[in-house]
Amino acid sequence: MSRLHRFLRSPEAIAGTAILALLFAMALTAPLLFPGDPQAIAGPALLPPFQDWSLPLGTDRLGRDVLAELFHGARTSLAVGLSAAGAALLIGAVVGTLAGFAGGLIDEVLMRITDAFQTVPGFLLALAFVSIVGPSLGVVVAAIALGAWTGPARVARAEVLSIRERDYVAGARVIGMHPLEIAFREVLPNALPPVLALSSVIVAAAILTEAALSFLGLGDPNRVTWGAMIAEGRAVLRTTPFLSIIPGIALVLTVLGVYLAGEGVVETTAVRRSLS
Amino acid sequence: MTALLSIRDLTVSYRGDGREVPALRGVSLEIEAGERLAIIGESGSGKSTLALAIAGLLARGARIGGAIEWAMPNLQMPHSFAPPSVLPDISPTRGEISSSVAGTSFSTSMIGESGNEKAISPLVGEMSGRTEGGAVERRPLHLGSAVPRLGRDIGFVFQDPSSSLDPVMPVGKQIAEVALTHLGLSWPQAYAHAKTLLERVRLPDPDASMRAYPHQLSGGQKQRVAIAAAIAAGPKLLIADEATSALDTIVQAEIVSLIRRLVAEDGMTLLFISHDIALAAELAERIAVFRYGELLELGTTAQIVNAPRHAYTRALLDAHLGLDAGPLRQAGAPA
Amino acid sequence: MSLLAVSGLTKRYRRGGGTVAAVDGVAFAIEPGETLALAGPSGSGKSTIARLVLRLTEPDAGTIQFEGADFRSLGGSALRARRARLQMVFQDPLAAFNPRATVARVLDDPLRIHGIASRTERPRRIAALLERVGLGADLAPRAIHEISGGQRQRVAIARAIATKPSLIVLDEAVSALDVSVRGRILDLLLDLQATERIAYLFISHDLGVVRAVAHRLVILDAGRVAESGDARAVIGNPQSAIGRALVAAAPRLNRTTAP
Numbered sequence: 055m056s057r058l059h060r061f062l063r064s065p066e067a068i069a070g071t072a073i074l075a076l077l078f079a080m081a082l083t084a085p086l087l088f089p090g091d092p093q094a095i096a097g098p099a100l101l102p103p104f105q106d107w108s109l110p111l112g113t114d115r116l117g118r119d120v121l122a123e124l125f126h127g128a129r130t131s132l133a134v135g136l137s138a139a140g141a142a143l144l145i146g147a148v149v150g151t152l153a154g155f156a157g158g159l160i161d162e163v164l165m166r167i168t169d170a171f172q173t174v175p176g177f178l179l180a181l182a183f184v185s186i187v188g189p190s191l192g193v194v195v196a197a198i199a200l201g202a203w204t205g206p207a208r209v210a211r212a213e214v215l216s217i218r219e220r221d222y223v224a225g226a227r228v229i230g231m232h233p234l235e236i237a238f239r240e241v242l243p244n245a246l247p248p249v250l251a252l253s254s255v256i257v258a259a260a261i262l263t264e265a266a267l268s269f270l271g272l273g274d275p276n277r278v279t280w281g282a283m284i285a286e287g288r289a290v291l292r293t294t295p296f297l298s299i300i301p302g303i304a305l306v307l308t309v310l311g312v313y314l315a316g317e318g319v320v321e322t323t324a325v326r327r328s329l330s
Numbered sequence: 331m332t333a334l335l336s337i338r339d340l341t342v343s344y345r346g347d348g349r350e351v352p353a354l355r356g357v358s359l360e361i362e363a364g365e366r367l368a369i370i371g372e373s374g375s376g377k378s379t380l381a382l383a384i385a386g387l388l389a390r391g392a393r394i395g396g397a398i399e400w401a402m403p404n405l406q407m408p409h410s411f412a413p414p415s416v417l418p419d420i421s422p423t424r425g426e427i428s429s430s431v432a433g434t435s436f437s438t439s440m441i442g443e444s445g446n447e448k449a450i451s452p453l454v455g456e457m458s459g460r461t462e463g464g465a466v467e468r469r470p471l472h473l474g475s476a477v478p479r480l481g482r483d484i485g486f487v488f489q490d491p492s493s494s495l496d497p498v499m500p501v502g503k504q505i506a507e508v509a510l511t512h513l514g515l516s517w518p519q520a521y522a523h524a525k526t527l528l529e530r531v532r533l534p535d536p537d538a539s540m541r542a543y544p545h546q547l548s549g550g551q552k553q554r555v556a557i558a559a560a561i562a563a564g565p566k567l568l569i570a571d572e573a574t575s576a577l578d579t580i581v582q583a584e585i586v587s588l589i590r591r592l593v594a595e596d597g598m599t600l601l602f603i604s605h606d607i608a609l610a611a612e613l614a615e616r617i618a619v620f621r622y623g624e625l626l627e628l629g630t631t632a633q634i635v636n637a638p639r640h641a642y643t644r645a646l647l648d649a650h651l652g653l654d655a656g657p658l659r660q661a662g663a664p665a
Numbered sequence: 666m667s668l669l670a671v672s673g674l675t676k677r678y679r680r681g682g683g684t685v686a687a688v689d690g691v692a693f694a695i696e697p698g699e700t701l702a703l704a705g706p707s708g709s710g711k712s713t714i715a716r717l718v719l720r721l722t723e724p725d726a727g728t729i730q731f732e733g734a735d736f737r738s739l740g741g742s743a744l745r746a747r748r749a750r751l752q753m754v755f756q757d758p759l760a761a762f763n764p765r766a767t768v769a770r771v772l773d774d775p776l777r778i779h780g781i782a783s784r785t786e787r788p789r790r791i792a793a794l795l796e797r798v799g800l801g802a803d804l805a806p807r808a809i810h811e812i813s814g815g816q817r818q819r820v821a822i823a824r825a826i827a828t829k830p831s832l833i834v835l836d837e838a839v840s841a842l843d844v845s846v847r848g849r850i851l852d853l854l855l856d857l858q859a860t861e862r863i864a865y866l867f868i869s870h871d872l873g874v875v876r877a878v879a880h881r882l883v884i885l886d887a888g889r890v891a892e893s894g895d896a897r898a899v900i901g902n903p904q905s906a907i908g909r910a911l912v913a914a915a916p917r918l919n920r921t922t923a924p
Contacts, residue, residue, distance in 0.1 A: 226763075653876060
């Protein structure tokens, strides 16, 4: 039975994949369905949802189209979530591999740096970084990755420590392969599966961190983000709670979708691993 | 001699990646009570599958056809047993219930299998027992009390004793638990029984060994503990599946002589699974030669060794490099 | 001069409070084109010696002279370059290769690393290597895990001879193989030795195999040399206690008819 087949057997995986597919569709179609600036005024302020079918989810305090903002916000959430997680996994895998494979002083130094990063809560780290450097999409991605790479680094190091004792690593040394080539070509690819298993958690956390930064006004001011939408709606929370609730639901569904799909992938590959 | 069990038309296949991989094809074989029978073959011969099928330890997802009939005097409830779920496309042969020997009850385990998804693929290839292994999920094949129970009626010794021993429990306790479960002894009795067993398998300093953890013992000592646990409940049948393959030659010889002595003392029937025809010939009275899941030849050891009927058996014998075999080339100083 | 001369080789491991010598002052020499066997029970240090000789593990003491040079003093790129002459074949050919590798990649690596053939020339060299070990060139694109155990061990031998070594360490290289495959692999090794004059350090627990292929034999016990000499002479008339035990323990087929 193929991996895809097994993946599609789990209801969690199907639900997660469906949510993510919807999210990607939103992100990809946003410029087509809502061309122009989503932050431009589209109608009267504080129009409730389902009143005017040209503005199905209504408008916010400044009269901006909530549905357009939601679609464009999906782009930011996904872009930041995926690139921050990708950067964190890359940094973590490289640091973990170097530490585990080199051993000795290099291992000691790299792991103490990892400790230092791990003792500071990731969100505070991101907060401090963005406050100092200034908010833009790239800085937000870097800030989130800065707090998220330590987990993958530890997992990669543990895996590398076991792999470097295997015969095929000795075999690579016997044919005279350079240590760096051994580390990154022979060892790292085989150490990746458990590191990648962390990716769903990291993507979900990155999306939440991005939302939190935006909520505090530290997101990219030129982009619509769900966090900023929630913050914007907070001022009128008593009278028009939907302004906060709609992006809030989008955020919850996204994190849930990422998590469920990730679990599905992990479970599928875990079954395959136990079989081989 | 009377048959302890007779295997009729046993077929086992595993499912892997959508394919059905046969491991045993229509094997019929009688194991006599009290004999030492060796099953030999190379990897992919189905010899381990046969051992697991007899012990009821086949992995989930194995498709099984045919019958294994037991004749054990101490089994309760002599009746035919049908499994709860039998796939329609598998119709196991009905085991006729006969009582050829007075006072002996036959019971047949009818075997049918639902195509479970957790299939394991058999190790196909040319690797032999030495590095095979790894625990797979096991599932009892024989259910109910009418069929022999692993541990009580069948003792099983695996290739790798580390995988069959609990790493965080003293070995004395592990053996005592087997006795406690199957013999209905009190804990102090079971513990004393375990110590007797460790003495019987000649573990140095049985008192200290009772409290030892598996990692504190050598490979040979662990295998002795595994054997003690396997015979703790006084089984009728002892199955040793490549039990000496991971050990060096000296320890292997010790374990083989230990097995020979224990089998003789307790009147057990021995099923000795091995890839090594010379080792099998030293221990067994009869040898069955397997290849690609088929029983090629079965005979007394002398007959198999001196007058093999099958060309494959002859090839196995010729491939053996003994201390008396001819050289592959003329030895001496290199040119 | 000997191809490989080892003396005073010692490796200690920390265990509990004290240290245990896994290898304790071992000395032996291998001549070009010769097979020297190391035999002994498990824990006798034979596999540790293989790793020490190859400098996969650093010895605590002792000298290793290889091809007239001090092999222990080499480091970095000089060591990597010299490794071309001293190769190894492992017991379990599945564990000895990257699980993601293909046959072609496994054979391409040594050719590339030691600059033996240009990128365009390498596929032809790989095909030639496969043929030399009795495999078809069509095996090249296959994944290592797809081919049989015997084929894998042939690929391992092809990889070992790719850099034209003068010595190959065979660490239980035929112990995991089925007997019918084992005979053919041993034939291949003997053929390679006859044509390329490769010396083997043949590590095995099986005296039957040792007797069939080795010129000389060193029997080890608890990290020390128990006895050594002509392989057939030692096996025919062992002097040490461990030698006698190993000979006595070897399974015998008492065939009455001639094979």
